[in-house]
Amino acid sequence: MAAAKTEMLKRFVIRSLMIWAVCVVLPGAARADDPADTMLMFVGENLEVLSIASRREESARQAPAVARVITREAVTAGGAFTLSQALARTPGFYMAQKEWGTRPYLRGIPDSVLFLHDTVPIMSDMTKSVHPMDEEMSLASVKRIEIVRGPGSVLWGPDAFAGIVNVVPLTGKDISGLETGVHYGLPGDSRGFFINTGHDAGAWDAFLSVSGREGRTDDRTANVVSFWADDGLPADPSLRYGYARPERPWYIELVGNTNIGENMTVSGRYADDARPYVMSEENNTLTWIERRSTPVNYLKIDGRKTVGDSTAVRFTGYYSSMESQYRVIDLSFSPREQTAYGELIYDRDFLSGRGVLTTGAAYRNKRINNAPIWDSYLPDFLGPENTTFLPGITKQDYRTDLWSLFSQYTHKIGRADVSAGIRYDAHDAFSDGLSYNAGIVWTPYSQWVFKALYGTAYRTPFARQLIEEGNAELEKISTTSLKVSWQPEKRYGLSVCGFFKRLSDHIMEDPYAGLSIPNSQKIRGIEMDGHILPIRTLRLSANLTLLENSGSDETYRYVDSVFIRPDGTIEEHYAELNYAYDIGPKRIFNFMAQWDPVDRLTLSVRAGYFSSISVICPRCESTDAVSGAWLADMKATLRDVGMAGLDLELFLWNIADKKYPLPGTYSVIEGEGFSGMLMVKKRF
Secondary structure (H helix, E strand, C coil): CCHHHHHHHHHHHHHHHHHHHHHHHHHHHHHHHCHHHHCCCCCCCCEECCCCCCCCHHHHHHHCCCCCEEEEEEEEHCCCCCCCHHHHHCCCCCEECCCEEEEEEEEECCCCEEHHHHHHHCCCCCCCCCCCCCCCCCCCEEEEEEEEECCCCHCCCCCCCCCCEEEEEEECCCEEEEEEEEEEEEEECCCEEEEEEECCCCCCCEEEEEEEEEEECCCCEEEEEEECCCCCCECCHHHCCCEEECCCEEEEEEEEEEEEEEEEEEEEEEEEEEEEEEECCCCCCCEEEEEEEEEEEEEEEEEEEEEEECCCEEEEEEEEEEEEEEECCEEEEEEEEEEEEEEEEEEEEEEHCCEEEEEEEEEEEEEEEEEEEECCCHHHHCCCCCCCCCCEEEEEEEEEEEEEEEEEEEEECCCEEEEEEEEEEEEECCCCCEEEEEEEEEEECCCCCEEEEEEEEEEEEHHHHHHHHHCCCCEEEEEEEEEEEEEECCEEEEEEEEEEEEEECCCCECCCCCECCEEEEEEEEEEEEEEEEEEECCEEEEEEEEEEEEEEEEEEEEEEEEECCCCCEEEEEEEEEECCCCCCEEEEEEEEEEEEEEEEEEEEEEEECCCEEEECCCCCCEEEEEEEEEEEEEEEEEEECCCCCEEEEEECCCCCCCCCEECCCCEECCCCEEEEEEEEEECC
């Protein structure tokens, strides 16, 4: 298996470099004598440009949204190696560790963020728990991370629910030359590499990034090694149990783009991965191995045509696919999701730029094949007393079509920008959706910005919900945010944001037990964020998130027993359990310090705290809570070591090796302990 993976990585790298040679190097050969072609350059990394709030580039501070931009420079200096680590340091976010990866919470709502890569969704409609936030996505190719905390359905459609995260890749204008790096981590012997290369030919530019990684192996053991027998019955208990360890996870990724002048961009991403992990039931007496592979790939074309000085027409089209592989003990699934999307946007400036109109239409076709729908709770079947029954699993195919019309207008009145927008989504498979927003951004003085924002959004159904309930009610949210920020100069600043959210027809999905009954929730919170540079070489920053909620409990209806009648028919008996809404931790705090004692050395430290979390298990007899924890990370970056362009980066996570429990899928699990990684980078 290891040899096969190594050979696959070799083929992947060779093919990637061949693509680069054909698309970039050969067309640029005529300019090989240009000295700039051999230099690595980064342009504009410090500009906090945001493109997702209004579908045009603008300052995050002035955008009609509660927004933030994490620049490439901030990622490099701050010690984040994955997207989840970068977001964990941002107000409002909590990154929950699960057996299979990271589950994001934003402002007290799990699985509520629309994740985009170069504005293309990288999520699944089969389950809301697919989030490529860990080593599935390399940050080596990332120019900036754009964040909006609040609904964004008016301009981004379904599932821009509690917020949006857009990962913006580098282009050939950002990097000219070659950058490469390798890393090695302990414990677990994690390792990987990346290669970034770009070329700017003036009339066109291109960028390509290739990366491969082997992650840390789950060091837990499994005792259930076989279950699905060939005769349609559970494996005999004498064959069911044994000893097994999961294989090493691996990840490969290719990101590239080509800009032809200012009117056309072709971009894409190819990614594949495999992550085995160990699951356990509530009492940890039964453990088994699952394996998840969720490759998300796309090809995208952007076009733009400017008409005069005040009008532009833009087109975006992409095709994306997710050919997943799931393995539960010895049973495999191969669901497939394909999406075709087209969008036409019309931009117009009015009244010498005081008014800006963005309006457009979009169509999306989504095809799902072999979506697995569980109607039973797996741990109930794995014990030695069960020799007859298998969990109920069905595979479904379905298709959805979505037509959308949307418009947003912004008008400047004195020192205030007033905006309003509306979107209508017409679905063929579930209820139509209407989203709208309104806001005021007031800047009475250059150092003060006040924002009053209101927006609505909705979330499309889970695959199980869509299939079982047909024309189901869509989960809806309305959010009111009030924010004030004060930044008299770049050296220090402070912002405070209060928000109120109202959820209706809210549904949660347990991986195997089913869906909760729709309910309503009200969530209130405050986000505080500040930074100060007491001296030129030292930057201190901190943020605090406080949350409260009220509303009805989550109610799960599940099959707790099965009876076989004399005629052979099966009768299922249902039971209900009630649990409090899963808001995650109600208090989240981050403190970061970055110190540059000399020009070539940067030291950073982050201390983070999250409060106690309820352990909500839809099949457990009681609800417990795990205590909160303080965690600390560090990073040291040493540049130009021995030669120009050679950098060393040392990452240390959970440096106190804090032992802390966390809610898993079926049981309490232990959070990640101490780990470290050394990365060597070279710019040519």
